[in-house]
Amino acid sequence: MIVENYWKYFLVPLIVYCVTYVIYLWRNDKKKKIFGNSGRTERVEFDDSDLGEQDDLSPALPEDLAHIPLKPEILPTDVMIRHSREFYEKMNKRRSIRNFSSRSFPKEIIYNIIRTAGTAPSGAHTEPWTFIVVESMDMKEKIREIIEEEEEMNYKKRMGKTWTTDLKPLKTNWVKEYLTVAPYIILVFKQTHSFKSDGTKKIHYYNEQSLSIAVGFLLAAIHSAGLYSLTSTPLNCGPAIRSLLNRPSTEKLVFLLPVGYPAENCLVPDLHRKPLNEIIVEY
Amino acid sequence: MIVENYWKYFLVPLIVYCVTYVIYLWRNDKKKKIFGNSGRTERVEFDDSDLGEQDDLSPALPEDLAHIPLKPEILPTDVMIRHSREFYEKMNKRRSIRNFSSRSFPKEIIYNIIRTAGTAPSGAHTEPWTFIVVESMDMKEKIREIIEEEEEMNYKKRMGKTWTTDLKPLKTNWVKEYLTVAPYIILVFKQTHSFKSDGTKKIHYYNEQSLSIAVGFLLAAIHSAGLYSLTSTPLNCGPAIRSLLNRPSTEKLVFLLPVGYPAENCLVPDLHRKPLNEIIVEY
Incomplete structure (x- = not known):
């Protein structure tokens, strides 16, 4: 009788618990097979888009995609050195600003900037x-309203003291005047997937990394045009x-960038960039 | 007696289970407070670095960081339009290649390219x-060995048929000759956090997005120097x-980029980029 009770009242919940745990481990292991060691400290970051199998097996690009000769323009070495130095010197003048002028500029520049990002x-x-x-x-006003409301909660409740303390030297807060002052705002959305012409799902591999690289191109283009921006990630x-x-x-919205001229008397934090020897390792 | 047994053999494990579950829910809720709706379809992607609280509250940047006047160089509008068009035309000539020449070039160019990424x-x-x-x-040989071994498993077992089918038109496989042919390989690691001079943890906010933007700058610099690359993310x-x-x-390793000249007779897939109207929406 005691043995019988023991079985009913103790072993049953224990077995249920064990089975659940084994299922959990097994599912985790399946993930690991695709994404490798998924321990927080070790895994290669990878976008978590759905990588599930589909029945159709037509590739997203044309199956018979031609491969054509590249026609490279090879520069003399001294010109390459000069170009690399000049591009660095130009890009090193870029600064993010938070204080914009309302002065506008032709939209053609915005078009060229976005065309550049698309390369x-x-x-x-x-x-x-x-x-x-x-x-x-x-x-712009509607966007500002949404962002300021969320940002106030982020600063006051969600971000915690470490984060808000780290932001203090940059003098930021939840008031984002630039959202209604800058002549243009660019909101950058990543597409986690799309659909092929036959309606089946087209998976966008590494979409967040690809998008962020495109934003690098966008920022370089904004700077090349003589304009200013701020790289923000609305939380x-x-x-x-x-x-x-x-x-x-x-x-999904990932970045928001106001684009324009700096306000008169625009201030920027006196930041310095790490020198080469702090960011490079040679083998 | 039955009631006593009931308590011991059934309720104890049940209570333990419930307490565990409540703790799980509570921890999840805490995360949601920071990251918002964490449902897969809705959440704003955010790097999952540890945002935990620390006892010290000194900001990562100097507390008294000066804010200094920006000295912008304002260009005439027609020059801005021209620069934006020229930069687009230059960047639109960039192509990724998989077939490199072993011809080398002065390391000074690599230094300038990485300096640019650091801006x-x-x-x-x-x-x-x-x-x-x-x-x-x-x-290079050791890196190639690691990558080819993992890539063979990725292609054969982990990536699944949809992914490998999507890659077929690009004619890629797990053999990465360029890893030992290109004169330089740049491996880009993100730092999830670092340490302040007093030994406390310095949190790196949005480190994966920041790193990917820097890789955008790196690619623009490689192209500006007249060199070629391939943006790869070793899985x-x-x-x-x-x-x-x-x-x-x-x-954590995020990107690997060989840098060099194209091989003679280098072929590239005949890809086209989406026109502006497919990537822009105006309000």
Whole structure:
């Protein structure tokens, strides 16, 4: 009788617990097979898009994609050295600003800047990006309202003391005047996947890394045009802004960049960049 | 007696289970407070670095960081339009290649390229990047061995049919000859965190996005110098390569880029980029 009770009241929940735990371990192991050692300290970061199998097996690019000769333009070595130095010197003058002038500029420049971003490489050439350019004051005000509301909560509740303390020297807070002052705002959405012409899912490999590289191109283009920006990553605002801008659920907001001229008397923090020997290791 | 047994054999494990579950829910809720709706379809992607609280509250940058006047160089509008068009035209000529020449070039160009990457913006100016330049054939061979071994498993077992089918038109496989042919390989590690001078932890906000933007700058610099590259993200090779290169556990391999001249008769897939109207939306 005692043995019988023991079985019913103790072993049953224990067995249920063990089975659940084994299932959990097994599922985790399946993930590891794809993503490698998924321990936080070891794993290679990888976008967690759905990598599930599909029934159709037509590639996303044309199956008979031609491979054509590259026509490289080979420069003399001294010109290469000079170009690399000049490009560094130009890019080293770039500064992020938070204090914009309302002065506008021709939209053609915005078009060229976004065209440049669109030349970035992407996983299996999926080009997983949408650039939303906002010029309308009405829309800028709506975006500002969403962001300031979320940012106030971020600063006051979510980010914690370490984060807000780290931001203090940069003098930032949840008031984002530039959102309604800068002539243009570019919101950069990543596309986690899309659809092929036959309606099947097209997976966008490494979409977040590809998108961020494209934003690197975008920033270089903004700077090349003689304009200024601020690279921001609106925390927790994605769903509300996505819905405001009527973007599909396959897109997620990652970056927001105001673009324009600096305000008169614009100040920037007196930051310095690490010298080469602190960021390079040679073998 | 039955009630006593019931308590011992059934309720105790049940209570333990419930308490564990409540702790799990509570911890999850804490995460949500920081990262918002963490449902896969809605959350704003965010690097999962440890954002835990620390006892010290000194900011990572100097507390009294000066804010100094920006000295912008304002260009005439027609020059801005021209620069933006020229930069686009230059960047639009960039192509990734997989077939490199072994011809080398002065290392000064590599230095300028990495200096340029180091001018990228980063979350709270944490500059979370290390660029490993490999020129030694011995080290290149060791890296190639690790990568080809993992890639063979990726292609044959881990990536699945959808992924390998999508890669077919690009004619890639697990053999990476360029790893021992290109004169230089740059391995880009993100730093998830570092340490302040007083030994406390310095959190690197948005380190993966910052790093990828820096790789955008790196690619623009490689192209500006008249050189070629391939943006690769070695899957599952991170821990082995990190250990080979003796990098600390705070660093994770994200990108690997061979840099050099194209081989004679180098072919590239006949890819086209999306036109502006497919990547822009205006408000």
